[in-house]
Amino acid sequence: MTDTHQPAVVVTGVRKSFGETVVLDCVDLTVTEGTIFALLGPNGAGKTTMVRILSTLIPADSGNAQVAGHDVVGDPDGVRASIGVTGQFSAVDELLTGKENLQLMADLNHLGRAAGRARVDDLLARFDLVDAAARPVSTYSGGMRRRLDLAMTLIGSPRVIFLDEPTTGLDPRSRRQMWDGIRNLAASGVTILLTTQYLDEADELADRIAVLDHGRIVAEGTPDELKRRVPGGHVRLQLADPPTLRAAAALFDGATPDEERLVLRVPGNGDVASLRHLLEQLDDARIAVEDLSISRPDLDDVFFAVTGPPTLEKEAA
Amino acid sequence: MSTLAYTVSDSTTMLRRNLRRLQRYPSLTLLLIGMPIVFLLLFVYVFGGQLSHGLDTAYAAGHTGRAGYLNYVTPGILLMTVAAAVQGTAIVVAMDMTGGIIDRFRTMAIARSAVLTGHVLASLIQTLLSIGIVLGVAVALGFRPQAGVLDWLAAVGLLTLFAFALIWLATALGLAAKSVETASNTPMFLAFLPFLGSGFVLLASMPTGLRQFAHYQPFTPTTETLRGLLTGTPIGANAVVAIAWSVAIALGSYLWARHLYTHRRAA
Numbered sequence: 001m002t003d004t005h006q007p008a009v010v011v012t013g014v015r016k017s018f019g020e021t022v023v024l025d026c027v028d029l030t031v032t033e034g035t036i037f038a039l040l041g042p043n044g045a046g047k048t049t050m051v052r053i054l055s056t057l058i059p060a061d062s063g064n065a066q067v068a069g070h071d072v073v074g075d076p077d078g079v080r081a082s083i084g085v086t087g088q089f090s091a092v093d094e095l096l097t098g099k100e101n102l103q104l105m106a107d108l109n110h111l112g113r114a115a116g117r118a119r120v121d122d123l124l125a126r127f128d129l130v131d132a133a134a135r136p137v138s139t140y141s142g143g144m145r146r147r148l149d150l151a152m153t154l155i156g157s158p159r160v161i162f163l164d165e166p167t168t169g170l171d172p173r174s175r176r177q178m179w180d181g182i183r184n185l186a187a188s189g190v191t192i193l194l195t196t197q198y199l200d201e202a203d204e205l206a207d208r209i210a211v212l213d214h215g216r217i218v219a220e221g222t223p224d225e226l227k228r229r230v231p232g233g234h235v236r237l238q239l240a241d242p243p244t245l246r247a248a249a250a251l252f253d254g255a256t257p258d259e260e261r262l263v264l265r266v267p268g269n270g271d272v273a274s275l276r277h278l279l280e281q282l283d284d285a286r287i288a289v290e291d292l293s294i295s296r297p298d299l300d301d302v303f304f305a306v307t308g309p310p311t312l313e314k315e316a317a
Numbered sequence: 318m319s320t321l322a323y324t325v326s327d328s329t330t331m332l333r334r335n336l337r338r339l340q341r342y343p344s345l346t347l348l349l350i351g352m353p354i355v356f357l358l359l360f361v362y363v364f365g366g367q368l369s370h371g372l373d374t375a376y377a378a379g380h381t382g383r384a385g386y387l388n389y390v391t392p393g394i395l396l397m398t399v400a401a402a403v404q405g406t407a408i409v410v411a412m413d414m415t416g417g418i419i420d421r422f423r424t425m426a427i428a429r430s431a432v433l434t435g436h437v438l439a440s441l442i443q444t445l446l447s448i449g450i451v452l453g454v455a456v457a458l459g460f461r462p463q464a465g466v467l468d469w470l471a472a473v474g475l476l477t478l479f480a481f482a483l484i485w486l487a488t489a490l491g492l493a494a495k496s497v498e499t500a501s502n503t504p505m506f507l508a509f510l511p512f513l514g515s516g517f518v519l520l521a522s523m524p525t526g527l528r529q530f531a532h533y534q535p536f537t538p539t540t541e542t543l544r545g546l547l548t549g550t551p552i553g554a555n556a557v558v559a560i561a562w563s564v565a566i567a568l569g570s571y572l573w574a575r576h577l578y579t580h581r582r583a584a
Contacts (some may be wrong), residue, residue, distance in 0.1 A: 055424045083427040091417035093334070095341040107330040107429050110323070136341065151419070 004080055006069075008160050009054065009189035012064035016049055023049045025215040028065070031193055031208075031292040033159075036186045038206035039195045040303070046215040047195035050162045054193070055085045068160050082250060084158030087167045091146045091152070092137050099124065100146050101134040102155060109156035123151040127181065140163060143174030143247035148180060159258055161185065163194040179204060219306040226302045233301075235278060237264040238291035248287050252278075324428040331435020339443055349405050349449045352396040352508065354454055360394075360517060361387050361458060378551055384459055391455045392544040393516025396536055398451045399480045400507035402444040405486035410436050410491030411500030433578055437484050444480040462547040472508065472546040475559065479539050482563040483507060485570035492577035497551060510536045515544075535562035 009031035023046045031037040052058045054067055056076040064071070066164040069076030087090075092102050102123060106116030121185045124130050127147040132140060137148065144257050146166065153161060166182065167175045182205055188194055196202055202209045203223045211219040211226075219226060239245045248264050249257040255266045269273050275294070282289060295301075345390040360368070362384060368378065369386040377385025402450070413419050422432050445450060452460075464472060486503045494500035511517065513530060514537035520528050531537055545552035 057420060057423055077426050080424055083424065085421065085424045087417050089417040091340070091421035093418055095338045096334070100337065104330065104334055107333075108327060108422075108425055109325065114519075156425070288396055 006033050007031060008068055009037070009193060010064075010066045011050075011054070011063045013048045013055060014050070016046075016053065016058075016062045016066055018061050024060070025213050027215070027217055029210060029211075029217070029257050031160075031191060033191050034186070034189050035207040036194065036205050039193065039203035039212055040197070040199065040202045041195075041207050041212035042197055042307075045212040047197075048164055048206045050212070051085070051162045051193070051195060053088075054079075055083060056080060058139075078290070079175075082159050084153035084156065084161045085155045086149050086161070086166060088145075088168065092145060092148055092151045093301075094138045095136060095257055097131050097136055098140070098144075101137060101148060101152055102258050105155040111155070119155060123154060127151045128177075141174075143177065145192045146174065146178060147172060147181070150178075154185070156197055158190070160191045160193070163192060165195055165197065167196070175201075202237070211303060213295055213307040219302065229302055229305060233270055233294065233296040234265045234267050235270055235275065236295060237266065237282075237289050237294045238262065239264060240288065240290055244287055247283065247285060251281050251285055251287075270296065322427075324430060326337075327428040327431035328434040328438070330332060331431045332438045332476065335409065337443065345405050345408065346402075346443060346447065349481045350398070350400045350450055352401045353394050355452050355529075356391070356397060356457060357394045357451070357458070360390050362438070366467050368518065371519065373519075376519065376544075376548075380461075381499060386550050387455065387458055387460050389544070390517060391460045391548055392457065393453075393511045393514070393536075394538050395448055395451060395543065396479065396516065396540055397474065397477065397508055397511045398448050399444055399483055400504075400510065402447045402480070403440065403442065403507065404501060404504045406436065406440040406484050406487040406495065407491035407504045408497060409440075409501040410488050411494045411497045414492055415495075430575075433488060433574060435489060437481070439490030440487070441477070441480055444484065448476055448480075462552045464547050469544045472543055475539065475546070475556075475563075478560065478563045478567075482566035482570065485567050485574060487576055489570045489574035489577060492574055510534060511540065515540050523579050534565065535559070538562065 007030045007040060009029060011027055011029040014024055014027045027046075027050065029037075029039075029050075039050060041047050049058070053060045054065055054072060054151065056072050056079050056241075059073060066072070067079045068082035070076075070082065072079050079090065080257050093104065099120060102120040103116065106120055109116075111119055117216055124133050127150065129144065130149065135143065150166070152206065153300065157290060167178050170178060179201070182192060184193070186205075194201075194205065201315065205221065208220065208222055209226060210217050214292070219229065221229075237248060242259060243259050245259065245262050245264060249255050252264075252266045255264050266278065359579045365383040365386040369382050369389075371386055372389055374381060374385060377388050378383075380388055410433075413436075421430070456462075486507075489505045493556055494503060513527065514520075515531065518535060520531050520537070523531060538555040539562065541550070541555040542552050542559045544550050545555070
């Protein structure tokens with residue numbers, strides 16, 4: 001079980017529907033022990049449903065899922081003993097103090113009096129909650145609540161942690177703090193599966209990313225692998241009017257005009273030579289450019305490349 | 318530790334949590350105790366003089382007038398205290414079920430029954446304390462029970478059993494409610510039932526249809542038994558019927574609550 005290449009989470013062919021709505025459509029996932037895996041997708045893609053299935057809250061309609069070597073259906077208590085879950089909505093007791101919340105978790109994990117107390121104090125310190133420890137949680141800010149939530153998840157020293165949108169609704173500073181906490185956890189050898197709708201978050205934290213869209217995994221790989229799927233970046237040209245836009249579009253292969261914003265996206269990695277060539281072509285055609293910017297490929301491009309443009313045509317069909 | 322030891326330990330942890338919550342949220346308990354006390358004062362001082370006229374002194378523990386009516390009405394008020402207190406049970410259970418914390422408990426390797434057991438035991442303690450306070454107020458107003466030690470033990474046993482039954486019912490109602498607001502309303506009919514029984518007036522004074530309903534609903538035999546134990550009125554078959562009602566309500570509600578807890582997702 002200490003083999004670092006042992007998968008911590010294995011999902012094969014998981015399907016789940018709520019009534020007529022198919023939420024997960026034959027999902028396969030493998031998360032290597034000790035890594036951070038991000039499940040990236042827009043709202044309604046099925047991320048939370050996946051986490052609920054893996055954390056034994058709801059059963060899948062079909063398919064298999066194993067967490068830390070235990071089957072989620074056959075041995076739910078085995079799974080529960082190995083996992084920690086921090087959901088989208090904070091799972092803290094508002095009427096208790098931060099310390100009492102942690103103590104409750106220590107008791108439910110049967111840590112014993114002394115060990116429990118030591119663990120509670122350690123986590124209060126690690127999550128910067130010492131000053132607020134004696135205050136009821138109802139007085140906490142959003143960021144403090146999330147930190148307490150995560151600390152409560154860690155009391156039992158879980159080997160696999162599920163974080164469902166851990167930074168949604170947090171201000172940038174709290175978000176950074178949360179990221180640091182997650183990175184520290186991973187450094188201690190814990191496996192983390194997190195869901196997020198933020199590309200930068202997945203890019204920042206994850207060893208591997210799976211893009212979930214309409215219940216299907218549409219792309220999977222390391223952040224770099226995914227970025228490589230979008231060849232190069234593009235140069236963005238702002239033009240004065242529609243005729244100029246059309247004239248410019250005719251000059252370049254694979255350029256995509258946006259009539260509404262009068263913007264032309266020309267594929268290219270934006271290095272000096274290709275940029276000079278591009279400007280020469282524009283000069284030769286006597287096309288004036290209002291503004292020019294260079295975009296390197298980021299996960300946004302990957303996301304749109306694999307899920308299709310963020311328009312409504314799919315829904316309309 | 319064995320499974321049983323874990324169950325006991327987890328249930329104790331949950332009980333401690335819920336008692337601490339009650340301590341932090343005293344306004345809920347005070348509000349719930351307030352209702353039977355207000356009705357006690359209202360019925361003794363506003364209606365008591367009038368209502369005591371129709372009362373046989375046998376039902377008034379030998380007293381007449383207002384004092385006699387106080388003796389008559391106190392057992393009904395004590396059962397109303399139970400019915401009011403369990404509204405709190407439904408509210409706290411629904412607070413748990415509609416918040417994120419229930420999912421945390423469900424994803425932990427803790428005894429499944431511990432969450433509900435913790436709620437039920439905490440509510441039982443809360444309810445018995447409430448009964449003690451209301452009884453204290455009744456005694457301060459002049460209620461003079463004529464019960465011996467065994468009668469007192471039986472009365473406490475009956476109240477505990479009845480409270481246990483209604484708490485399980487309220488737990489199920491709290492689990493079934495989609496919001497905390499719904500949960501605070503659905504058990505309200507329970508606090509109304511003492512009026513439609515022998516809690517405040519003799520059944521003989523009611524019109525036929527109502528009298529029949531009152532005769533067969535659980536509060537009436539329970540009131541009669543409690544009144545008999547505390548003030549010496551005849552009990553007859555009421556004790557057996559009262560116990561049967563409580564056992565049936567407790568069992569049915571327990572099974573319903575367990576089903577809801579296992580099958581309902583948090584809202």
